Amino acid sequence: MFIRTLFTLLFLSIGYAHAQNLVTNGSFTAAGANWTFFAPGITTEAYNGETSYGGTVAANIVAEIDNEANLRQTNITVIPGQEYAVSFRHTRRTGNGAAPNPSVFIVKVYDGTTTYVNQTITSNNATWNWQCKAFTFTPQSNNISIDFENVTATTLGSMVDDITIAAISQPVTLNGLNCQGGTVQLQAPGATGNPDAVYTNHNWTGPNGLTATGATLTLTNLQPAAAGVYTCTMTLNGCMTVTATYTLTVAPNNFNRNVAICAGGTYNFYGRNLSVAGTYDTLISGGGTQCDSFITLNLSIKPLPNAAISPEDAVSICSGNSATLSLSAPTNGANYQWYKNNNMPVGANAAAFATLEAGTYHVVAALNGCEQVSNRVQVTILPNPDAGIRFIADSICTMDTVTLSALQVDTANRYTWAPQSIFSKLSGYEGAIVKGIFDKLHNKVILTVYDKNGCRAQDSVTVVTVSCCEMMMPNAFTPNGDGRNDYFKPHLDIGQTILTFEIYDRYGSVVFGNYVGVPSPGWDGKYKNGRKADNGVYMYLLQYHCSDGKIYHRKGDITLYR
CATH class of the missing domain: 2.60.40 (Immunoglobulin-like)
Structure with a gap:
């Protein structure tokens, strides 16, 4: 999806005023205005053209430092701690009464407590010849003064002109918008304007080996590589070398913005609420005062983690049992927090949660800054039945x-x-x-x-239970074949097992034997050879095993009747 809208934003640009000569009427254009003298001088001689002293330009007013005139200017405003230079031109008077050769004077720059410049200047030119002098200093107060004093107070002296005090570092003005693809001009202090500040010999250097001349540097089709420091070196009033610098930034006009939002959410893109993944753009106009910006938005959607709980809405559990609530399909990497009645149980942050308590439960799943709230499940506790x-x-x-x-x-x-x-x-x-x-x-x-x-x-x-292991034994039987009481045997209860059951006659002979593992209906009243036993009393010995795990022994007698 590609949509374009137009907006207008306003920005502020910054410029600088050109620096000027801080010495008022340093070129003496207004004759001796703003200048005074000091003893032993009695006048300020700064109103004649240079032809009065041997020069060649009648219109160029100059000042003489001689036996009658010293020069002074006070209350020159400066910035403490900033580096300045003082410069001037000088020549020995060669006409209408030449000055001694050499001709010497002293120049001082000072405030109430500190002298910053104190230089002896010698003019020894045979013919009229302007020479330059320049000195640097750093003032510590807001106001300074400058003096030019003739050393030989009784003779004619030297001529001075174009007296200048200016900051070493000069400003540069930016004209235009420093937008990518645009055109700007860097303006150094120029040759025109204040007659006391004439700038010449402009030489520029800049990024990527740039060199240029002239007070104005024009840069076209600005690109990011053009950003950097631009330096212009120039001559002020023919004597002083000053430098102007400007750090140029190039404002880009194409911006890419990558934004990811959670599924179901919206992103406000300059007044439009977007919820569908895609590419959108917006042109922001600078309105002629700032750069136009073309912004491209790449919008992506982050999926929400799964937060569906199983069971979905309600679950009942028996008292004392636990209900396990779990994510139907946990999302890898997601964090989970369970809630009971909107409160967080301690340590309830796994994909499953077991509870013994009734209440309303839900879980919040979080992944990559996106949250999903689950359905709510009501847990009910059912009473257990009675058991007794x-x-x-x-x-x-x-x-x-x-x-x-x-x-x-x-x-x-x-x-x-x-x-x-x-x-x-x-x-x-x-x-x-x-x-x-x-x-x-x-x-x-x-x-x-x-x-x-x-x-x-x-x-x-x-x-x-108790071990009821007594064996029930009859005391008589009638083996006459009538089907009633024809056999003599123990009455076994459950858990009782015969090990040995033997019957003896009165002579001690075994007439019958029944042993463990051999089924038998009992003694039928006959000897082993099949002969019928006589009526009478017979003895028996019984050994049996009972349910209590013990072996019991019993003996007694049985009476046989036919």
């Missing part, structure tokens, strides 16, 4: 059948009992009432109750 065992028994033998029941019965609930093996042979292990056979001395029974919501509760009881 009803069990009444005074004394239970091992392998007895026992009935257990739940205390509170709800037909909507499901009841299960464990261990299942105790109840599976009789009632089964499910139901509010069950029957079981307990084959151990200590039997822990667990009742688990499930309600319609899947919540559960448990209760347990330990059923303690």
